[in-house]
Amino acid sequence: MSVAAMDRFALTAKHVHFDTTSVNVFGDYANTNDAQATANITYGYSKDKRPDLKQFVLSMLCVSRGIPIVGKHEDGNASDKKINHRVLGEVARHLREHGVAEEAFIYVADSAMVTENLARAGRFITRLPATYTACEHAILKAIDADHWTRVGCIAATPPTKRRPAASYRVSEQSVELYGTSYRAIVVHSSAHDQLPPETPGA
Numbered sequence: 001m002s003v004a005a006m007d008r009f010a011l012t013a014k015h016v017h018f019d020t021t022s023v024n025v026f027g028d029y030a031n032t033n034d035a036q037a038t039a040n041i042t043y044g045y046s047k048d049k050r051p052d053l054k055q056f057v058l059s060m061l062c063v064s065r066g067i068p069i070v071g072k073h074e075d076g077n078a079s080d081k082k083i084n085h086r087v088l089g090e091v092a093r094h095l096r097e098h099g100v101a102e103e104a105f106i107y108v109a110d111s112a113m114v115t116e117n118l119a120r121a122g123r124f125i126t127r128l129p130a131t132y133t134a135c136e137h138a139i140l141k142a143i144d145a146d147h148w149t150r151v152g153c154i155a156a157t158p159p160t161k162r163r164p165a166a167s168y169r170v171s172e173q174s175v176e177l178y179g180t181s182y183r184a185i186v187v188h189s190s191a192h193d194q195l196p197p198e199t200p201g202a
Contacts, residue, residue, distance in 0.1 A: 002069035011064045015125075017108045018061050018087055020080055022046050024053040044077035059083050061091060070094065080112035088120055116178050128184060134175040142171035142186040166191040
């Protein structure tokens, strides 16, 4: 049905965006871990900062301007990294069945995508976590090379006197993750050039 809707409204699947969100629930859910239960409502990492509440996780794949085409509920303690890479295979298969080749779309996900299974992703855009040494190396190489491409201001909202728009520039680098080389884009924001005021007496 989602593929038919994409065709009817001429939505493109060139970029497919994936993310998860946690949904808090109240009350008792004693039977959710039974074999016939569709999802295990339990405690997990709460994106709403409510670790005191049980939850389930909703994973969603969107196209165009955030229009969902695939959604699924997950266990409340499901790992984003495991969900991400399971969905990668499901998405490729789903689109292939409807005539969309794997090289025809780009998978966009958050940093939870970066694991040892990254090679399964095909074409993708993600954020390299700062916990990886490759992230720091790419930044240092960009600074040393000092060869930037100016992007300019990309803010969707107009700037104000108290909040001027930041200007961006990018530098293309290469990083190696799990034995494979990937293209990395280092992004510099002019907002980071503003030094904090000096502390008196420091």
